[in-house]
Amino acid sequence: MIGILGFVAVFGAGRWLGWPGRWVWLMAWGWLLVLLLAHAPYMPAQLGDFVGGEFRGWFVLGVLVGVALAYRAALRRVRGRVPEPATGAGVAKPVTFSPVELDRYARHIMLREIGGPGQKRLKAARVLVVGAGGLGSPALMYLAASGVGVIGVIDGDGVEGSNLQRQIIHTDARIGMPKVFSAELAMKALNPFIQVRPYHRRLDEALAAELVADYDLVLDGTDNFDTRYLVNRVCAAAAKPLIAAAITQWEGQISLYDPARGGPCFECVFPVRPAPGMVPTCAEAGVAAPLPGVIGAMMAMEAVKHLTGAGAGLRGRLLIHDALYAETRVIGVKRRDGCAACGGSSTGTDHPE
Numbered sequence: 130m131i132g133i134l135g136f137v138a139v140f141g142a143g144r145w146l147g148w149p150g151r152w153v154w155l156m157a158w159g160w161l162l163v164l165l166l167a168h169a170p171y172m173p174a175q176l177g178d179f180v181g182g183e184f185r186g187w188f189v190l191g192v193l194v195g196v197a198l199a200y201r202a203a204l205r206r207v208r209g210r211v212p213e214p215a216t217g218a219g220v221a222k223p224v225t226f227s228p229v230e231l232d233r234y235a236r237h238i239m240l241r242e243i244g245g246p247g248q249k250r251l252k253a254a255r256v257l258v259v260g261a262g263g264l265g266s267p268a269l270m271y272l273a274a275s276g277v278g279v280i281g282v283i284d285g286d287g288v289e290g291s292n293l294q295r296q297i298i299h300t301d302a303r304i305g306m307p308k309v310f311s312a313e314l315a316m317k318a319l320n321p322f323i324q325v326r327p328y329h330r331r332l333d334e335a336l337a338a339e340l341v342a343d344y345d346l347v348l349d350g351t352d353n354f355d356t357r358y359l360v361n362r363v364c365a366a367a368a369k370p371l372i373a374a375a376i377t378q379w380e381g382q383i384s385l386y387d388p389a390r391g392g393p394c395f396e397c398v399f400p401v402r403p404a405p406g407m408v409p410t411c412a413e414a415g416v417a418a419p420l421p422g423v424i425g426a427m428m429a430m431e432a433v434k435h436l437t438g439a440g441a442g443l444r445g446r447l448l449i450h451d452a453l454y455a456e457t458r459v460i461g462v463k464r465r466d467g468c469a470a471c472g473g474s475s476t477g478t479d480h481p482e
């Protein structure tokens with residue numbers, strides 16, 4: 130009788146106190162060993178009577194349970210080997226987290242809108258950031274901290290002393306280093322669980338098409354119009370969503386351009402490319418140091434929302450932030466008929482007629 134009560138006590142206590150299954154089974158096997166020893170030939174007969182049962186009975190029970198557990202483990206292993214269904218880009222590995230990663234992302238996972246599934250989507254995501262400058266700095270850091278699995282960054286420049294007033298991913302000691310390698314160092318130092326792909330190149334059309342095809346989402350924080358229109362056209366052609374932002378002096382703007390899913394593209398909203406020299410760059414007009422921090426962090430925020438499906442993004446909406454007067458407004462933007470980049474509203478989704 131005591132023998133059976135022992136098992137009941139082990140499993141009951143395990144359940145009550147929430148012990149890991151492995152501990153409970155280890156203790157159960159230990160108790161079985163005690164019972165078998167109590168019935169061993171050189172033990173006093175009273176001990177065997179005290180725990181109850183007989184040696185052969187406990188032995189057969191142990192063998193039966195052992196066989197059952199081995200069968201279950203083998204079955205699990207076979208099921209685990211069944212290959213995942215192939216996706217477009219090849220065979221997707223199931224996303225899992227180590228205990229250290231679970232601890233790292235705990236405050237994301239406890240958010241109802243992100244949770245475990247959202248964190249897995251972030252880890253499975255591939256995001257390309259164009260430009261490791263003012264907007265790229267906070268965007269890259271927060272993408273890295275958020276646990277985006279693969280982050281590509283392309284920039285042809287090196288770190289200069291005058292960048293450090295706002296490009297906080299770089300450091301004084303890394304002046305002269307290509308920005309993408311400096312950014313990679315900072316991101317990997319913050320989160321070693323992600324993959325960073327630095328491209329120390331200036332973006333051209335062929336490279337843009339090749340790179341964009343390899344990513345789920347593109348963030349553009351460059352400050353020259355040629356690159357911005359190029360990135361937009363390539364993203365529109367590849368049906369990849371684009372989060373693009375721009376800043377000057379005290380004002381910034383950001384939107385999600387996603388013509389493949391009904392929103393306008395960048396060129397729908399800004400069809401006329403400004404004449405060279407008409408819109409000054411940060412280098413020419415100046416910029417308040419924290420402004421790229423505000424807008425760049427918003428880029429990362431919108432990226433996290435887009436990848437996890439949380440909340441409402443900026444598709445079809447342009448957010449304009451005036452830092453000098455602490456004002457933010459959001460205006461609706463629509464696809465434009467005959468847009469050269471995305472083909473305009475040929476789907477007719479945005480027009481009532």
Ligand SMILES: [Zn+2]
Nearest residue numbers: 394397468471
């Ligand atoms: Zn367009």
